[in-house]
Amino acid sequence: MSQEPRALRAINAGQSVADNATRLEGLEKATGAARYGRDQIKKDMLWVRLIRCPWGRASLDSLDRDAALATPGVVEVVVSGDAGDYHGDSIGYVVARSRRSLERGLQALDAKWTRLDCKTGILDDESARGPMEEPSDQVASAIDDAAFTFEATYSTPVQTHSSLETHGLMIEPDGENSIVHASTQGTFVVADQIGRFLGKRRSRITVDCEHIGGGFGSKFQIGKEGAAGGLAAKSSGEAVYSFCDREEEHLDTGNRPGLLCKVRLGHDADGTIRGARFETFGGTGVSRRGGGARVPSGRFEFGTLDARNHRDVQFNAGGPRAMRAPGCPQGAFVEELLIDEIAHRCGQDPLDLRRRLDDSDRRQRMYDLAADLIGWKNRAETGSQSGTMRTGYGIGTCDWGKGRAPAKIEVVVHPDGHLEVRTGTQDIGTGQRTAMGALVAARIGVPLANISVAIGSSKLPAGPASGGSVCTPSTAPAAMAAGDLARERILAGVAEREKLDATTLTIDDGVIMNGGRKVIRWEDACRRLSEPISVTGEFDGRASAYWGEGSSEGVQAARVEVDCETGQVFVRDVIAIQSCGLPLVRKTAESQIMGGVIQGTSYALFEEQVLDPNTGAVLNANLENYKILGSEDCPRIIPVLWRDDQTGVRALGEPPVIPTAAAIANAVFNAIGRPVRDLPLRPDRILAALAEPMAERVVAVAPGTTERETRA
Amino acid sequence: MTDDSSPTSGASGSSGSSGSSGNGDVSRRLFLQTIGISAATAAADRQSANADAAMRPGGATIIGPMPARTSLEVNGAPVDFVAEPATTLLEALRERCDVTGPKEVCDRAACGGCTVLLDDRPVASCMMLALDATGRKIMTVEGIGTVDDPDPLQVAMAEFDAMQCGFCTPGVVTSAKALLERNPRPNIDEIRAALSGNLCRCGTYPNIFNAVLVASGQEPVEEPTDRGQTIPGGRA
Numbered sequence A: 001m002s003q004e005p006r007a008l009r010a011i012n013a014g015q016s017v018a019d020n021a022t023r024l025e026g027l028e029k030a031t032g033a034a035r036y037g038r039d040q041i042k043k044d045m046l047w048v049r050l051i052r053c054p055w056g057r058a059s060l061d062s063l064d065r066d067a068a069l070a071t072p073g074v075v076e077v078v079v080s081g082d083a084g085d086y087h088g089d090s091i092g093y094v095v096a097r098s099r100r101s102l103e104r105g106l107q108a109l110d111a112k113w114t115r116l117d118c119k120t121g122i123l124d125d126e127s128a129r130g131p132m133e134e135p136s137d138q139v140a141s142a143i144d145d146a147a148f149t150f151e152a153t154y155s156t157p158v159q160t161h162s163s164l165e166t167h168g169l170m171i172e173p174d175g176e177n178s179i180v181h182a183s184t185q186g187t188f189v190v191a192d193q194i195g196r197f198l199g200k201r202r203s204r205i206t207v208d209c210e211h212i213g214g215g216f217g218s219k220f221q222i223g224k225e226g227a228a229g230g231l232a233a234k235s236s237g238e239a240v241y242s243f244c245d246r247e248e249e250h251l252d253t254g255n256r257p258g259l260l261c262k263v264r265l266g267h268d269a270d271g272t273i274r275g276a277r278f279e280t281f282g283g284t285g286v287s288r289r290g291g292g293a294r295v296p297s298g299r300f301e302f303g304t305l306d307a308r309n310h311r312d313v314q315f316n317a318g319g320p321r322a323m324r325a326p327g328c329p330q331g332a333f334v335e336e337l338l339i340d341e342i343a344h345r346c347g348q349d350p351l352d353l354r355r356r357l358d359d360s361d362r363r364q365r366m367y368d369l370a371a372d373l374i375g376w377k378n379r380a381e382t383g384s385q386s387g388t389m390r391t392g393y394g395i396g397t398c399d400w401g402k403g404r405a406p407a408k409i410e411v412v413v414h415p416d417g418h419l420e421v422r423t424g425t426q427d428i429g430t431g432q433r434t435a436m437g438a439l440v441a442a443r444i445g446v447p448l449a450n451i452s453v454a455i456g457s458s459k460l461p462a463g464p465a466s467g468g469s470v471c472t473p474s475t476a477p478a479a480m481a482a483g484d485l486a487r488e489r490i491l492a493g494v495a496e497r498e499k500l501d502a503t504t505l506t507i508d509d510g511v512i513m514n515g516g517r518k519v520i521r522w523e524d525a526c527r528r529l530s531e532p533i534s535v536t537g538e539f540d541g542r543a544s545a546y547w548g549e550g551s552s553e554g555v556q557a558a559r560v561e562v563d564c565e566t567g568q569v570f571v572r573d574v575i576a577i578q579s580c581g582l583p584l585v586r587k588t589a590e591s592q593i594m595g596g597v598i599q600g601t602s603y604a605l606f607e608e609q610v611l612d613p614n615t616g617a618v619l620n621a622n623l624e625n626y627k628i629l630g631s632e633d634c635p636r637i638i639p640v641l642w643r644d645d646q647t648g649v650r651a652l653g654e655p656p657v658i659p660t661a662a663a664i665a666n667a668v669f670n671a672i673g674r675p676v677r678d679l680p681l682r683p684d685r686i687l688a689a690l691a692e693p694m695a696e697r698v699v700a701v702a703p704g705t706t707e708r709e710t711r712a
Numbered sequence B: 001m002t003d004d005s006s007p008t009s010g011a012s013g014s015s016g017s018s019g020s021s022g023n024g025d026v027s028r029r030l031f032l033q034t035i036g037i038s039a040a041t042a043a044a045d046r047q048s049a050n051a052d053a054a055m056r057p058g059g060a061t062i063i064g065p066m067p068a069r070t071s072l073e074v075n076g077a078p079v080d081f082v083a084e085p086a087t088t089l090l091e092a093l094r095e096r097c098d099v100t101g102p103k104e105v106c107d108r109a110a111c112g113g114c115t116v117l118l119d120d121r122p123v124a125s126c127m128m129l130a131l132d133a134t135g136r137k138i139m140t141v142e143g144i145g146t147v148d149d150p151d152p153l154q155v156a157m158a159e160f161d162a163m164q165c166g167f168c169t170p171g172v173v174t175s176a177k178a179l180l181e182r183n184p185r186p187n188i189d190e191i192r193a194a195l196s197g198n199l200c201r202c203g204t205y206p207n208i209f210n211a212v213l214v215a216s217g218q219e220p221v222e223e224p225t226d227r228g229q230t231i232p233g234g235r236a
């Protein structure tokens, strides 16, 4: 960037409830003291591994169950099927006393398979391969009325969540009860689901997940590994450890489905879009559902629309699961690149066209800030550059709804002034723990140092799963209510003793004040308690004063450099402006935005699950061939926490991952003058694009011109 | 990987990611078991406590295939256990020594989650046999500092929020510690390079860079911001 971006501090200071708070469990994580489900290793426990299909589709010819059972240490072999419908599909499991005996047992099992024909992608579907259907009459006539028509096809790959802690759980017997250490985004979901396999009532099960090594949407259900673990625990009565290995994680724990999207639209010379038809095809593997994409998103005016022409295409691969803003990054990639293509055809600045097509006031202001911070004024005309290294600028946008769910938060006030915040929800790395602590502290008016947070146990007050960016927005009203209740209780006591009016009392940084006069320190007021008091704040999942209005919105701008000899794309800077209602903890909020940008950059450049079209085997079910972004590829990121008059807490987990790939694809288009309509933006695709003619213009560049050229 | 001294060679002999489901890992261990015998031989003269070592007529010491006594020095303390010779250092630490800071993420040298310091050099502990670590100084993230007595690098990691889920963090801290030991004032490019073997799925790299810069007495550069102070006693 030609000019340094302004300091983050200057941008984000004062924007959040807790500006300087650090993650409460930060040192535990930095010293290795934090224990995850996968770290719950006992000397005597059973190991479980699923028996999996090695091909896209195969039938089982034979396996030697007896030999497996005769292997020292193997305690159980369960075979419940004789065919697999995708690579990684399971037909049973083996249980053994150690991982070594488990491995030997699986070898002795010696499963022999016959490979069968299989389908391996969206393009195995005839209608996906074929031409677009005719638009409806209204859309056809809207397109006809427009000056130009435009047609294009876009695609995105299968992305795997690749959480570093794999899916699974460890089950420990505890008398009649079971403790389940799960790597999950849904403490209470696991508690509900595992009983069936364990053969235990819900009241006999405690789910514990104090720390979770990543969860980006795939860790809601217990999965087959969890079910097998539960069954093994039931039949043995012993401690059981059942986690996927890295290959299984890639094969059978969900993914962001691939998308094929065909678009036909009619636009005028000024970029106005009169009407459009979108057809989407989502690859759902063996699942029936889950391939949908949010395109068009509704953020831009597309005139008369034929949307929601969606088809889920099945083939022989593991099915999708929700992944951080399901359907949205792929939809945004299509929609935003499409807008830039239209802008280019009409000789317009894509930012100006967005300003016209987008009716969100908040995003209008975000466009200005993004343009300023990225240095949009340095952007060269699309396709105007020559030479090896070419620089491009691109924009992407997002919004995210207002999902909410019931939640409870308990606050215990101890006589020493210490506050214990108790919530059964989980902190998957979002900073939920810190956010709840900081919010209660702020509501009461005491320093965060007074607070500890107990989180991630089904024994604690119930709350939602970490998904849909619902968790923090829903627990925040409960935390605010709990904080207010605790504060009122203490102030009422002080007012009574001091003969003051409780409504005039305030608490400022741990000191109870009456007007400008200090009455008593928080700790001293609490000391009068004979025993700890407990209050519970509740959010019923409906609108309330604590809930507030509005949703989350964002704009991102990317600057890239493209090496036109090698086809490599380097993402240099990303400005990520994100609103989330009332931001809670500045540092963790910035981290979430940054994480979204990094995953989005990784999605734009590298990630792609590859299926062998002949065998249906996944060719890169590991972290060396399935590449995720590393330290050397990481752009500079300026996460901007937006705060305006919104008072409720809103989504922050998912929205920042939506615009990044779109912004990068637009920046690449700007740099090289040809759109690359398929993700990831691999070097071979860049080079292939460069071999094509420059993207067409239908309107001359000169500003104010309306002269038409031949219709497209 | 984390360092050119990492014993990553041989990683790929293992798995050849063709369509062999689930048993890539099995065959890799077989492979390790096979080479384990010769590797263990080399280790054997450092291995006085090996109860199961037997002398071959030719004079070479072989260990296994039965479980063998193994002695390690982990974070300054001796540990002693019996394990099959094919046990990797990572398994030994996590499953025998109750040292779970190093994480098993890929188990094949692709992610850095299992990084430990072996005689002060970072290695992928999933790619080395425990027996080969006998007689050498093993330090894990737990040995670098504790919650009550953290290393300045760990404090900086927390202050800069250089973690989200934290699963990559032990490996990151260990690699970064090794970097600072050999280069007390690394610049941003050196930091990026030193951490290029440590994958973080949550996406915390910029904060990690700043934490390392600040821990080495330098200004944070990647996004210039004063991140405030850790709140004492604020931990859960």
Ligand code: FES
Pocket (backbone or CB within 6 Å): B103, B104, B105, B106, B107, B108, B109, B110, B111, B112, B113, B114, B115, B124, B125, B126, B127
């Ligand atoms: S490098 Fe050892 S677990 Fe990934």
Ligand code: FES
Pocket (backbone or CB within 6 Å): A164, A213, A214, A429, B162, B163, B164, B165, B166, B167, B168, B169, B199, B200, B201, B202, B203, B204
């Ligand atoms: S913090 Fe989650 S993987 Fe790095």
